[in-house]
Amino acid sequence: MTKNRFDFIVVGAGSSGCAVTAGLVEAGIGTVCTLEAGCSDNSPIVKTPFALMFMMGSRKRDWRYNTAAQSELGNRVLAVPRGKMVGGSGSINSMVWFRGRMDDFDGWGVEGWSATDVLPAFEQIESRMMPQRLAGPHPLAERFACSLKSDGHTPPSPEYEGAGVFNVNIRDGRRWSPADAFLHPAKASGNLTVTTESRVATILFKDKCAEGVELVNGERIYARKGIVMSAGAIESPALLMRSGIGPANQLKSLGINLIKDAPEVGLNLHDHPVIGVHHAGPASGYGLTLAQLPAWMISPLTYLLLKRGRLASNLVEAGAFFNARETEDRPDVQVHFIPYMMGWQGKACVWGSGYYADVGVCRPKSRGSLRLVSADVNVAPQIDLGLLDHPDDLATLVAGFKRLRKIMKEASFGSRSAPEMFPGNNVTSDAQIEQHIRDRLSTAYHPVGTLRMGTDKAPVSARLRLNGVDGLWVADASVMPGVTSANTNAPSIMIGHRAAQFIAEDH
Ligand SMILES: Cc1cc2nc3c(=O)[nH]c(=O)nc-3n(C[C@H](O)[C@H](O)[C@H](O)COP(=O)(O)OP(=O)(O)OC[C@H]3O[C@@H](n4cnc5c(N)ncnc54)[C@H](O)[C@@H]3O)c2cc1C
Structure with missing residues (x-):
């Protein structure tokens, strides 16, 4: 310069x-x-x-x-x-x-x-x-958008309970x-x-x-x-x-x-703490399967020529807000719905087709801190998000997770419906859900x-x-x-x- x-x-x-x-x-x-x-x-x-x-x-x-x-997360380190x-x-x-x-x-x-x-x-x-409303959402996102008695057309809002396809x-x-x-x-x-x-x-x-x-x-x-x-x-x-x-x-x-x-x-x-639930099964959401190979192969062309198709998806296509604990008169959790097979064993790209949703606390009470550990610009600061330091955040996540599962079960996904694969049927009691949250909690990157x-x-x-x-x-x-x-x-x-x-x- x-x-x-x-x-x-x-x-x-x-x-x-x-x-x-x-x-x-x-x-x-x-x-x-x-x-x-x-x-x-x-x-x-x-x-x-x-x-x-x-x-x-x-x-x-x-x-x-x-x-x-x-x-509070078993000393886990998060990205x-x-x-x-x-x-x-x-x-x-x-x-x-x-x-x-x-x-x-x-x-x-x-x-x-x-x-x-x-x-x-x-x-x-x-x-x-x-x-504006995401153009060409996946059919699963359109269906999810009708949850919580929503009309499927109105975008969701943190002002009230409801689901919808996101504005992007x-x-x-x-x-x-x-x-x-x-x-x-x-x-x-x-x-x-x-x-x-x-x-x-x-x-x-x-x-x-x-x-x-x-x-x-x-x-x-x-x-x-x-x-x-x-x-x-x-x-x-x-x-x-x-x-x-x-x-x-x-x-x-x-x-x-x-x-x-x-x-x-x-x-x-x-930050907003979030916990997810994974569904997987044939012919449900976007994913890597033999049946979807032709669609993946043609997708760059569709995207280049028409700016449409799966490559035009932002993945986080739909969502919802609802009042999980009912301790306030406003939604206390947000849901992100992704019509894509997300791996739950450490990899984002895995074989199979499925969908995923997570629920996060709208107004977390936990607080952490950021400290320098060195004056050297090349040494990253210590980032302590203080996740779940406040017990209310865990309580909200437990209530939100239970209701999210119910919503996912009741959503009219039709032939694209797939069973919950993770955490699955072994995790049902409050104590098990709490442990699952401590084991798998992440953030919305906010x-x-x-x-x-x-x-x-x-x-x-x-x-x-x-x-x-x-x-x-x-x-x-x-x-x-x-x-x-x-x-x-x-x-x-x-x-x-x-x-x-x-x-x-x-x-
Ligand atoms: C993966 C991911 C997904 C997200 N999804 C959404 C979403 O869908 N919707 C939504 O509303 N929010 C989302 N967010 C959050 C949202 O993007 C952020 O809250 C927002 O961008 C923060 O803006 P900012 O200006 O504070 O910081 P940033 O946008 O992060 O900007 C900081 C900039 O400063 C630069 N910089 C840092 N240090 C220096 C330095 N020393 N010298 C010069 N430059 C420097 C960085 O490189 C960066 O460009 C997401 C965030 C992430 C990471």
């Missing part, structure tokens, strides 16, 4: 970073440089919805983090996939679109972030992301990511520089004012007006701590020069909360400024005080969009 001074630097071109970048560029308040650690998103593997299953675990496109040993490319996790995700429940935002209790405050931002981002950010059979909707169009302005393979190692400060960044290759880039951290709920707090902002004792013990003691940086980490915004001792202000220093904003999933009741991409984009509005107003 020849130029090393811009008005704004955005760290990370993920879901929020794309929105904040476009917002800053469109506000016309100066030049913007967006630095992305990963690679370009210009690849069929990113654009073809079905190919998402090949990106998880990819050395090139996934950060491939792991959790710390989860004490924490995160997109590492332009579009971030919005380029690796399943494209399911949900704002969340509107009272999620009221529940944040942060001035300026009520349901009424965030609604216009959702409407604005949706005019660009254009979520797919256009003409291709992934339409936040990079497509925000970042790429913003390049036309001439005020935007986007660089890939540009991982920020630390933020540079002068008298508690963020003045630039240093990349892992030692290159320094400076910002005249400010830096926006959009590196996601894992890397944003880690980057801050490496730069000297975090719990003083921890940073000192790692030999990091302290800029600002911020005890809450890295705390409040949480980590949030590590740089909570708020008005008390929160690290980030309601205007998304990092408290205690100048020239630094945070705009990504890390600022959510509590995870929204459904998938987190839309709320992350909304946060990026609003961050740009706040910064533009302040300038």
